[in-house]
Amino acid sequence: xxxxxxxxxxxxxxxxxxxxxxxxxxxxxxxxxxxxxxxxxxxxxxxxxxxxxxxxxxxxxxxxxxxxxxxxxxxxxxxxxxxxxxxxxxxxxxxxxxxxxxxxxxxxxxxxxxxxxxxxxxxxxxxxxxxxxxxxxxxxxxxxxxxxxxxxxxxxxxxxxxxxxxxxxxxxxxxxxxxxxxxxxxxxxxxxxxxxxxxxxxxxx
Numbered sequence: 001x002x003x004x005x006x007x008x009x010x011x012x013x014x015x016x017x018x019x020x021x022x023x024x025x026x027x028x029x030x031x032x033x034x035x036x037x038x039x040x041x042x043x044x045x046x047x048x049x050x051x052x053x054x055x056x057x058x059x060x061x062x063x064x065x066x067x068x069x070x071x072x073x074x075x076x077x078x079x080x081x082x083x084x085x086x087x088x089x090x091x092x093x094x095x096x097x098x099x100x101x102x103x104x105x106x107x108x109x110x111x112x113x114x115x116x117x118x119x120x121x122x123x124x125x126x127x128x129x130x131x132x133x134x135x136x137x138x139x140x141x142x143x144x145x146x147x148x149x150x151x152x153x154x155x156x157x158x159x160x161x162x163x164x165x166x167x168x169x170x171x172x173x174x175x176x177x178x179x180x181x182x183x184x185x186x187x188x189x190x191x192x193x194x195x196x197x198x199x200x201x202x203x204x205x
Contacts, residue, residue, distance in 0.1 A: 066169045067194045073173025
């Protein structure tokens with residue numbers, strides 16, 4: 001009887017297919033393509049809505065990462081597990097970053113965006129192009145790794161730099177785990193704060 005009640009509760013909680021996030025995303029992409037093709041003026045007028053949604057998502061990313069990573073690490077009693085999880089996370093990040101780079105290179109060479117525009121090079125801002133090229137050449141592995149370390153904690157969150165927020169979250173979570181019982185009030189507060197933050201995510205999504 002108890003199992004039947006649980007099954008009924010799960011069935012009641014299961015969303016209909018049209019309420020699933022991936023279905024809504026696919027529908028939105030399809031509608032956006034159709035609007036852009038047949039009614040470009042309508043699509044242009046709706047651009048502020050898309051920009052506002054992107055800003056809202058960017059606003060919530062840093063707090064979600066901080067709370068999730070910090071409470072996850074601080075809640076682990078064995079810091080060796082933290083090291084393994086961090087190693088796997090870094091491996092996944094590097095793997096998917098490499099895949100994204102490969103896909104970007106393939107798509108850029110196949111699609112060739114910008115081809116056929118016949119832009120006059122004389123109309124381009126040479127200083128902007130040279131500055132962009134200089135920054136690209138100056139970027140190295142050492143520079144990339146050093147950029148992960150934030151100058152200030154507030155700056156990492158204010159700038160929305162995900163890697164810097166992730167780096168601080170890992171360190172803060174390890175520190176909370178190391179202080180033991182003294183860090184319990186802080187951990188409890190962060191865990192309590194996670195609930196409304198994730199509720200906000202569900203509202204936005």
